[in-house]
Amino acid sequence: MHDMSPSDIQGDYQETTLKYFDGNQRKVLVTDIETPYPEGKLIVSRTDTKGNITHCNRSFIDMSGYEESEIIGQPHALLRHPDMPAAAFEDLWKTVQAGDKWHGYVKNLRKDGGYYWVYATVIPNIRKGQVIGYTSVRRKPSRQKVEEAITTYANMN
Amino acid sequence: MxxxxxxxxxxxxxxxxxxxxxxxxxxxxxxxxxxxxxxxxxxxxxxxxxxxxxxxxxxxxxxxxxxxxxxxxxxxxxxxxxDETTIAVLVDSPVQEIEALTPGSKIAQTNDPDISMMGMLMLEPANLNAGNTTAIHQDSYIQVAKALIQGKADIGFFLSEAFDELSSLVKSQLRPLVSSDIQxxxxxxxxxxxxxxxxxxxxxxxxxxxxxxxxxxxxxxxxxxxxxxxxxxxxxxxxxxxxxxxx
Missing domain, CATH: 3.40.190.10 (Periplasmic binding protein-like II)
Structure with missing residues (x-):
């Protein structure tokens, strides 16, 4: 993944370096601007077993701020916001790799440095007994639950 | 056979x-x-x-x-x-957004599993769920509309297509609060x-x-x-x- 570019950022930003499980790192630029979750929409994406995005719907593109061509083939961690604790994603991967469904509140990072909160569900795509990838569906979260998640995640970081 | x-x-x-x-x-x-x-x-x-x-x-x-x-x-x-879902209220209901709905809300709905599921998902931002709402089951979407008009329910779940096909007389008494756009x-x-x-x-x-x-x-x-x-x-x-x- 490329570092984020200041030319893409809307508003004042802070720079942070995110370190991923695979040892890679990325410079991300974050602002305090929240994009409200659109009413009635579902954000849907699919990844391969390594977490690289293979499909995404229009709502995913609109909310992420990226073009589809910038998303397909990229790791899902493209959307990772530095306020999200690594332990949350560790739990996600452990759960889905065990063949189970994962739910959680997630703060996602946009291309423009802003963010949006979602209630995410991730399930393994199982065909003939084999996991061939993962489907993630995000929906509008309760504000109360988001506030609780903010507190929880702040204590985990 | x-x-x-x-x-x-x-x-x-x-x-x-x-x-x-x-x-x-x-x-x-x-x-x-x-x-x-x-x-x-x-x-x-x-x-x-x-x-x-x-x-x-x-x-x-x-x-x-x-x-x-x-x-x-x-x-x-x-x-x-x-298949999309519409949540509707009475046209003069004070409720203008999902988040204004409160526990105890009565929901008129058919037994259509897709629409019930999507409707409940769209109530989550108001912290509503099956445990703090009351489902009022109806046989058809016309009956869901009637339950709203008669004051038996606070909100109604509709297949969006069925909502659109309600007569203009019935529809004029209702107001869509939110419709899904899943595609x-x-x-x-x-x-x-x-x-x-x-x-x-x-x-x-x-x-x-x-x-x-x-x-x-x-x-x-x-x-x-x-x-x-x-x-x-x-x-x-x-x-x-x-x-x-x-x-």
Whole structure:
């Protein structure tokens, strides 16, 4: 993944370096601007077993701020916001790799440095007994639950 | 013994005649006897499926999951008309947004599993769930509208298409609060194991229906313009999506 570019950022930003499980790192630029979750929409994406995005719907593109061509083939961690604790994603991967469904509140990072909160569900795509990838569906979260998640995640970081 | 064809009970009342004609079309195309059976409820239809009394079904996405994964059905085609959900209130209700709804809300709804699921998902931002709301089950979307108008319910769940088809008199008394925009979940025509070897033939005939003016008119009477092929991969991912949403 490329570092984020200041030319893409809307508003004042802070720079942070995110370190991923695979040892890679990325410079991300974050602002305090929240994009409200659109009413009635579902954000849907699919990844391969390594977490690289293979499909995404229009709502995913609109909310992420990226073009589809910038998303397909990229790791899902493209959307990772530095306020999200690594332990949350560790739990996600452990759960889905065990063949189970994962739910959680997630703060996602946009291309423009802003963010949006979602209630995410991730399930393994199982065909003939084999996991061939993962489907993630995000929906509008309760504000109360988001506030609780903010507190929880702040204590985990 | 004729094959059995049925349609998800969420079709509009003005589509029944169209489905009868579609069954005649199916029999002609497949050159076999097919009996068209309708069920008053989703439960009665589910029981018929359980007892292997269904061979061809125009299924809603929720039931498609069960039919494909548990009963070995395959998709012959989809109308590619997305199933969307509308939550409505009385036109003069003080509620202007989902977040203004409070625990104890009474929800008029049919037994349509897709719409009930999506409706409940859209109430989550207000921290509402099955445990702090009351479901008031109705037999049809007209009855859901009546329950709202008569003050028996605070909100109603509708298949968006059914809401749009309410009479202008009824609709003028209601106000949509939110409508889903999922786009990728739709009904599908599924065939069971006994007809599996005719899938390709049926898909070809279905997807060319719109080329014939009379057949196209029949499709329009069913509420859509054409059939599109739906491969196994597309169906499996739609089912994954439904299963991800079903908590």
């Amino acid at each position: 004729p094959y059995q064809f049925t349609v998800s009970p969420d079709f509009g009342p003005n589509q029944l005649a169209g489905w009868h004609i579609f069954n005649t079309w199916l029999q002609r195309q497949l050159d076999t006897d097919i009996h068209f059976e309708t069920y008053d409820s989703f439960e009665a239809q589910r029981q018929a499926i359980d007892e292997d009394n269904v061979d061809i079904i125009y299924a809603n996405p929720y039931d498609a999951s069960f039919l494909v994964r548990e009963k070995g059905f395959v998709a012959a085609a989809t109308p590619q008309k997305p 990728i979940v739709s009904h599908a025509l599924l065939i069971g194991p006994k007809l599996a070897d005719r899938k390709e033939e049926l898909t070809n005939k279905l997807t060319s229906m719109d080329a014939d003016p009379q057949d196209k008119s029949l499709l329009q009477s069913l509420g859509f313009e054409k059939w599109a092929p739906m491969d196994e991969d597309e169906m499996e991912f739609m089912i994954d999506l439904i299963e991800a949403l079903a908590a």
